[in-house]
Amino acid sequence: MRRRTTPPLFDPTAVRPWNAQIDGLGYGGDYNPEQWPDEVRVEDLRLLREAGVNVLSVAIFAWATIEPREGELDWTWLDETMDRLHAAGIQVALATATASPPPWLTRKHPEILPRLADGTVLHQGARQSYSVTHPLHREYALRMTARMAERYGDHPALALWHVDNEIGCHVPRDYSDAAAAAFRVWLAERYGTIERLNEAWGTAFWSQRYATFEDVLPPLVAPMFSNPTQQLDFDRFSSDALLDYYRDLRDTLRELTPHVPTTTNLMTTSTTKGMDYFSWADDLDVVANDHYTIAADPDRHVELALSADLSRGVAGGEPWMLMEHSTSAVNWQPRNRAKLPGEMLRNSLQHVARGADAVMYFQWRQSKAGAEKYHSAMLPHAGTDTDVWRNTVELGDALRRLGEVRGSRVTSRAALLVDYPAWWAAELDSHPTQDLRYMDEVRAWYAALWSRGVTVDTVTPRADLDGYDLIVVPTLYLVDDEGAENVAAAAERGATVVVTFFSGIVDENDQVRLGGYPGAFRDLLGVRTEEFTPLQEGESVRVVGKAVDGEASADLWGEKTHVADGTEVTATYDDGPLAGRPAVTRRYVGSGAAWYVGTRLRRDGLDALVGRLVEESGVVPEVVAPAGVEVVRRHADDGATSWLFAINHTDEAAALDTPPGTELLTGSAVDGWLDVPAGAVRVLRTTA
Incomplete structure (x- = not known):
């Protein structure tokens, strides 16, 4: 070539x-x-x-x-x-x-x-x-x-x-x-x-x-x-x-x-x-x-x-x-x-x-x-x-x-790691399950954050992670040493980092990192998995613990996991072959924390866990909005002017508690509440 x-x-x-x-x-x-x-x-x-x-x-x-x-x-x-x-x-x-x-x-x-x-x-x-x-x-x-x-x-x-x-x-x-x-x-x-x-x-x-x-x-x-x-x-x-x-x-x-x-x-x-x-x-x-x-x-x-x-x-x-x-x-x-x-x-x-x-x-x-x-x-x-x-x-x-x-820009305090080589490698044949789809996990975590109004930046494992308080690492099956160290350093600096199953397993050549899974993230997370236990089609297990607000359902994946001293088990399997074993863990790291999710939580359990992560990291939405109302802000370079986009994907009108400003699509002045009709979009210019 x-x-x-x-x-x-x-x-x-x-x-x-x-x-x-x-x-x-x-x-x-x-x-x-x-x-x-x-x-x-x-x-x-x-x-x-x-x-x-x-x-x-x-x-x-x-x-x-x-x-x-x-x-x-x-x-x-x-x-x-x-x-x-x-x-x-x-x-x-x-x-x-x-x-x-x-x-x-x-x-x-x-x-x-x-x-x-x-x-x-x-x-x-x-x-x-x-x-x-x-x-x-x-x-x-x-x-x-x-x-x-x-x-x-x-x-x-x-x-x-x-x-x-x-x-x-x-x-x-x-x-x-x-x-x-x-x-x-x-x-x-x-x-x-x-x-x-x-x-x-x-x-x-x-x-x-x-x-x-x-x-x-x-x-x-x-x-x-x-x-x-x-x-x-x-x-x-x-x-x-x-x-x-x-x-x-x-x-x-x-x-x-x-x-x-x-x-x-x-x-x-x-x-x-x-x-x-x-x-x-x-x-x-x-x-x-x-x-x-x-x-x-x-x-x-x-x-x-x-x-x-x-x-x-x-x-x-x-x-x-x-x-x-x-x-x-x-x-x-x-x-x-x-x-x-x-x-x-x-x-x-x-x-x-x-x-x-x-x-x-x-x-x-x-x-x-x-x-x-x-x-x-x-x-x-x-x-x-x-x-x-x-x-x-x-x-x-x-x-x-x-x-x-x-010319204005979107800023975020939450990062979602996306990596194409990891995507390619995770979906190769001869794996523990052929039902795993990399983007399914990315989409699930993104949707849970979206539903809570959290704006997300998508970045690679080697990106500059300074400034992010919450970092989500879904199914990063392949990662090199530099990428793994970069994620660990973010937790040391004070970020809340959450890593999901089938991450850190192989190096850049798709060779297994020996000593137990999740390989590159084993020390960061304080866990060691000895064996994967993928679930069969249609099979699910129950997970219980505070990480999921009591009880949740999971499917696709399980792991026979052990925890190190200082690692807290925040949810366990309640039935199936892994009953009593850790499903979700948390570990203090430097000024931050590292979570591990060893199974695929269904929507309710994932939403509950994301709620805990958002609260812990201090990441908050731009504006509290009803379910189905999307709110994103673009910022001018001057740091004073911004534009709040409110997009109503529902059949019900919504009213948002916002700063005063001017709504650009209608030309209306807004003082305290922004009305967003069903199915409509409103864009509010505000000045600090």
Whole structure:
């Protein structure tokens, strides 16, 4: 895998802000004029202004339109589009047009197509039909990227570069020959010698010892379980390979347009595990994210909040862009339900509340053909006499009124540790149970904190944990020494740290830390587990003790745990094979405390435990609110002004006891109580 470096003359301070020519918050979506005749494009200009749109992503899937035959370029429609949008006062996130290679390219060079682990070739006919590691595809993609930069780099409508699109969305793991060759190069760079690889992978087991890097393959379909560290390293390599592809295209843009910021739309959700987005952050001039709620999930607004906080975490607390979400139904879920009244506004302003400085959709005008024709858009098939269109205009007005929050930040005293390598490793095969899903535990703890109004920062194990009074470490199965020491040091400084089951078990090479579980956290927690006792499907146990306010139910997991002197047992198993053994423990550490939860508590028990942790740590919500009313605060750099977002996800009106201020969406003065109607959003500006 070829690695480029940032152009030596590149000056990051010369990159202008992506929203330099936009007043307030960004609003818009993907715009695909190539799908429509000119009279529709002309109508779009009027409706875009009516909706209050000020930024659009353009040319994402336009390669085959720009270059219908190799070397034959048609820029007329895109020239006209850029000029028209500029005249309308709309800025453009211009794509590199590389998200889908044209059919002539894959017909001429089928070797660039990606493969599955069983050898199946993923053919032309959808999108992302390319291997990011294939040198020939890279050559073509870089050429198209350079053409875009040379033609539009100085266009006044250009706000930023949108590199490719949702990189790795459909092909997070490619097992082609090109990927195999790049994997071997990556391994040689990581380990230096084949002996070090053999040691890290434990290849003495099952006679897997390699004589040379040339013998190594990706983890293809095999007769039995593939080497787990081989699988883990292929996950790492694949994330790096996708990032390397982004860097290559970005650096081409930087060489030609060093003043223009670059980004690509990530997918920082609780279901997208293919890329370690924390490792991507430094290469993005602004973090951009795509997010779609799952209609069947009754708590989809809680998952949205987690994903927004994860985007802010990747951005290091800086404001970020919501590059895509949906006005209503999507087309790719089993049952694509339309959004409920007010849900579009609530979804959008949840993202803004949690740090987004732009709200964008897929897409502007709903397609009449193609695989996504039933995916909702800002302008639906039925036109402007529709609820969706009225919601589009209403949101544009709301974002205009909220323009002053731009650039402000969210702060928190609670941290939730999220780690992609731990996610990959925790869900490998040949484990104590195949029912464990890393993000299930992350989501459960996040939901318990969300329900208590606690704002959470998502951070990695190696992040700076100073300033956090409560640190939650869910199922951190894989952790290196530095990460484990960082967590322990936070407790020593005075934080309340809670670690859950199947954490600290292996090192960065997926090798078990010997001496008893939870390995890396054994001394911090003052516990030693000799054996796991996973529960069978449908099986549960009863847990009793003050940690769960008397009695609670647990499932999935149990451990045969012993406690050291000074470790308090705060809940025990009351039945089952572990009856009488510790389930939840607590230990004083320095000025803080370290809790261990050795089972998966169901909602009531987890909520009770989180209540104790919140009380102990002194972390309090911004405002006490009824259940289902979400409250988040963004702070201005001056430290005096802040904006309190209150989002009512219930069917009942709520009244919040708040400081005096001005409610921005209605313009009303507030003196003591903020009224939030059922299903509505209110944003209160306050000044210290």
